[in-house]
Amino acid sequence: MNTFLxxxxxxxxxxxxxxxxxxxxxxxxxxxxIGVLLSIAGLYxxxxxxxxxxxxxxxxxxGIVVLIVYVVLLVADxxxxxxxxxxxxxxxxxxxxxxxxxxxxxxxxxxHDFGVAQVPARSASVxxxxxxxxxxxxxxxxxxxxxxxxxxxxxxxxxxxxxRGAGSDKKEAK
Amino acid sequence: xxxxxxxxDRFVLDLTQRLTDAIGIPWxxxxxxxxxxxxxxxxxxxxxxxxxxxxxxxxxxxxxxRLGPMRVGPHGLLxxxxxxxxxxxxxxxxxxxxxxxxxxxxxxxxxxxxxxCLSFLPYAPGMxxxxxxxxxxxVLGISSLGVLGxxxxxxxxxxxxxMLGAMRGGAQIISYELSAALALLTAxxxxxxxDFHDIVESQREGWWIWRAPVVGLLGFVIYTIASTxxxxxxxxxxxxxxxxxxAGFHTEYSAMKFAMFFLAEFVNxxxxxxxxxxxxxxxxxxxxxxxxxGLNHVFDLIPPWVWFFGKVMALVxxxxxxRWTFPRLRVDQLMHFEWKFLMPVSFATVAVxxxxxxxxxxxxxxxxxxxxxxxxxxxxxxxxxASGAHGERTWGTFxxxxxxxPNV
Numbered sequence: 001m002n003t004f005l006x007x008x009x010x011x012x013x014x015x016x017x018x019x020x021x022x023x024x025x026x027x028x029x030x031x032x033x034i035g036v037l038l039s040i041a042g043l044y045x046x047x048x049x050x051x052x053x054x055x056x057x058x059x060x061x062x063g064i065v066v067l068i069v070y071v072v073l074l075v076a077d078x079x080x081x082x083x084x085x086x087x088x089x090x091x092x093x094x095x096x097x098x099x100x101x102x103x104x105x106x107x108x109x110x111x112h113d114f115g116v117a118q119v120p121a122r123s124a125s126v127x128x129x130x131x132x133x134x135x136x137x138x139x140x141x142x143x144x145x146x147x148x149x150x151x152x153x154x155x156x157x158x159x160x161x162x163x164r165g166a167g168s169d170k171k172e173a174k
Numbered sequence: 175x176x177x178x179x180x181x182x183d184r185f186v187l188d189l190t191q192r193l194t195d196a197i198g199i200p201w202x203x204x205x206x207x208x209x210x211x212x213x214x215x216x217x218x219x220x221x222x223x224x225x226x227x228x229x230x231x232x233x234x235x236x237x238x239x240r241l242g243p244m245r246v247g248p249h250g251l252l253x254x255x256x257x258x259x260x261x262x263x264x265x266x267x268x269x270x271x272x273x274x275x276x277x278x279x280x281x282x283x284x285x286x287x288x289x290x291c292l293s294f295l296p297y298a299p300g301m302x303x304x305x306x307x308x309x310x311x312x313v314l315g316i317s318s319l320g321v322l323g324x325x326x327x328x329x330x331x332x333x334x335x336x337m338l339g340a341m342r343g344g345a346q347i348i349s350y351e352l353s354a355a356l357a358l359l360t361a362x363x364x365x366x367x368x369d370f371h372d373i374v375e376s377q378r379e380g381w382w383i384w385r386a387p388v389v390g391l392l393g394f395v396i397y398t399i400a401s402t403x404x405x406x407x408x409x410x411x412x413x414x415x416x417x418x419x420x421a422g423f424h425t426e427y428s429a430m431k432f433a434m435f436f437l438a439e440f441v442n443x444x445x446x447x448x449x450x451x452x453x454x455x456x457x458x459x460x461x462x463x464x465x466x467x468g469l470n471h472v473f474d475l476i477p478p479w480v481w482f483f484g485k486v487m488a489l490v491x492x493x494x495x496x497r498w499t500f501p502r503l504r505v506d507q508l509m510h511f512e513w514k515f516l517m518p519v520s521f522a523t524v525a526v527x528x529x530x531x532x533x534x535x536x537x538x539x540x541x542x543x544x545x546x547x548x549x550x551x552x553x554x555x556x557x558x559x560a561s562g563a564h565g566e567r568t569w570g571t572f573x574x575x576x577x578x579x580p581n582v
Contacts, residue, residue, distance in 0.1 A: 001201060027329055031276060034283075034322060054311040062318030062351075066344065069325050073341070123307055126368050 006046055013039035026072045030065055037061050050123040179477045183300025211303040215292050219441055224254040226440040230494055237498040264429040269332055272426065276330035281427065281434035284323030288441040290316050295448045296370045298458045298479035310368040313449060314355055317404070320442070321347045324406075324423050327435070331426035339422030342412050342505060347404055349512045354400035354446075356520035360386065360393035360527040361453045364536065374457035379464030379538035381456040386536050389527040394454040396520050401446035402493055403512075405439065409500035412508060447489035451482065455489075458482040464538035 016035030023029050037060045044053035086094075124132075136142050177185040193203045228243070228251060235242025243250030268277060291313045293303035306312055321344050328340020362368060364386050365376040376382075383390045403410035414422035424435045451457060458478035462470045503511065530536055 001204075025273070027273070027276060027326070031279060031322075031326065034319075050306045051308050051311070054306075054308045054315050058311065058315035058318065062315055062321070066318075066321055066325070066348065069322065069329075070341075070344065073325070073329060073337075125307060126362075127366060 002046055006043065009039045009042040009046070013043070027069065030069050030072060033068070034061055034065055037065065048123050051126075051129060180474075182298040182479065186300040211293070215289070215303060219289055219292060219437070222444050223437040223440050224258070226443065226490065227254045227257075227436070229490070230440075233491065233494045234498060237495070258433070261429055261433045266429040266431065267426075269426050271332040273330040273332070276326045277426075278431075280323050280327035280330060281431045281438075282323075283326060284320050285434045285438040285441075287316055287319035287323060288438045288445060291445045292441065294370060295445070296374055296452060296457055297482055298477070301479065302371060305369065305371055307367070307369045307372075309370045310358060310362065310373070310449075310453070313445070314351070314358070317442070317445065318347070318351055320438070323438075327427065328423040331423070333426050335419040336423050336425045339412075339414060339419045339425070343406060343423060346406070346410060346412065346508060349509065350400045350403035350410075350516075353512060353516045353520045354397055354404055356517075356524050357393040357397035357400060358449070358453055359524050360389050363524070363527045363531045364390075370452055370457070373453060374459055377456040377459045378462060380462055381454065381459070383454040385538060386527060386530065389523050389530060390454060392519070392523045393527070394450065396516060396523065397446075397450050397454070398489070398492065400512075400516065400520075401450065402496060403508075405442045405446060405493070407439075407443065407493055408497040409503050410508065411502060412505055443490055443493055444486060447486045447493065448482075450489055451485035455485045456481075457485075 013036050016032045016039065019032035020029045020036060023032065037056060041053045041056040041061075044050075044056060132139060133141050133145050177188065190203065190207065193206060194200070197203055197206075231253070232242045232250075243253035246252040246256045268274065294306070294309045294313050296302040296305075324343045324347070325340045328336040328338075328343070331337070361373070361382045364382055365373045367373060367376070377385070379385065381390075383394050386393075406414065414424075419425070424432055427435060456462075458481050460470070460473040460476060460478065460481050462473065
């Protein structure tokens with residue numbers, strides 16, 4: 001059953017990924033991206049990573065894809081009536097890089113002995129995730145957590161500054 | 175029979191046992207259980223659609239001193255059935271310049287997103303199609319998929335009103351999602367779990383709306399407001415805003431595709447009310463006050479699923495009541511309200527809730543509900559550590575009650 005679901009999700013992920021990179025319409029590509037991300041969330045569920053799966057859906061599908069859709073709708077020429085073909089040398093370089101990455105990954109995956117997991121998979125509880133995030137102990141992630149918070153705050157401040165624009169303070173003063 | 179009414183978990187176990195005895199192959203039993211749960215949920219969704227639309231029309235009518243639908247069936251009960259038949263028979267119009275794939279996909283995304291959430295809710299003990307230990311997070315995540323359906327519908331219709339409605343809707347839902355999630359967090363802090371089953375069980379002594387002093391009630395109110403906005407219900411229905419945008423994002427949809435949006439809206443109302451009832455009002459847990467056993471036994475006489483559906487229907491009624499009480503907000507008012515009022519208040523609520531939970535300053539906090547901080551277990555050899563906080567715990571695989579996925 002799990003094996004069947006694994007192949008189902010993998011096939012869905014690969015197909016929608018192919019759809020994303022080949023389709024010309026940006027909005028359709030975004031919809032394909034939902035398929036990719038949901039299939040990967042399904043794969044996470046198969047290995048009992050429920051929290052990761054939920055976060056994947058929440059952050060990537062509910063956040064990132066929505067943002068992409070907004071950007072596409074506001075900025076780009078969505079339908080892309082005239083298709084721009086890349087120059088031949090670009091295609092060649094891209095093809096070479098893709099092949100190189102593929103061989104690298106294939107060799108890495110093949111040479112490493114993954115073995116069978118000794119401990120049965122289980123989903124971490126909220127308590128464990130919470131303590132792991134905020135614990136200053138050896139297994140804690142408090143420093144990355146704080147750094148990410150700082151980066152986010154900086155991003156928010158930056159976004160507000162850009163959105164207000166120069167001189168909007170003066171207008172408000174009037 | 176008693177089990178069927180009161181101890182639905184025993185009923186499910188008994189049924190499973192009988193099935194296993196009769197068939198003997200575990201994965202066939204699992205498959206039957208999955209199919210049964212799926213059929214039940216589909217049935218629930220369609221019945222909900224029918225009943226809630228009828229209730230909405232009746233509530234609307236009575237608030238305006240009218241009778242509402244009266245002709246088809248007793249008190250118009252069969253009106254929705256007739257309407258559904260009519261919708262099925264209607265011509266399915268597709269705009270000429272619509273993006274066909276996305277135009278067809280949009281109602282599906284919207285409906286699927288709300289339908290999936292139905293499977294996470296605990297309707298009665300043991301009556302929960304999927305039990306994850308982060309169920310609440312899943313419901314929040316999946317319901318945010320609905321925005322994509324609305325955006326897709328608005329864009330693919332190739333109609334400026336649809337587009338405007340969709341853009342507004344997206345902005346609104348994304349904004350109010352934050353307050354809704356933060357409001358739910360107040361109760362989660364007290365229970366220390368995101369598992370719907372654990373959250374219900376933690377309210378055996380009393381519902382969080384009153385057990386968590388003030389913050390419970392505040393969280394409940396904030397969630398009610400924010401979730402109404404998430405469902406695009408009046409006073410937050412600028413997505414559809416009839417007077418400005420024709421019918422908003424679903425202007426170009428007709429027949430059953432329109433019905434899908436409609437059904438999704440009503441299922442969504444049910445889901446947010448169900449989540450609210452589960453988190454703040456105890457879900458299927460009868461009204462209990464810790465220690466007062468006599469009183470508790472009296473309330474136990476009412477079956478749990480009656481409690482659940484009673485609470486949910488009461489909340490659904492409140493949401494429908496809003497519609498005939500408040501005028502629609504303007505777009506800028508909507509954003510001001512969320513970002514300058516609701517968000518700060520929900521942050522403050524969460525902060526106060528955290529202090530109360532860690533201090534144990536809430537009713538019946540004999541066993542600290544907030545888990546005592548402990549060192550995270552080593553990642554390589556993960557050992558179950560939380561032994562005390564929630565009593566016995568099952569570790570590992572999909573923690574599923576009514577239906578479980580077989581693990582090969």
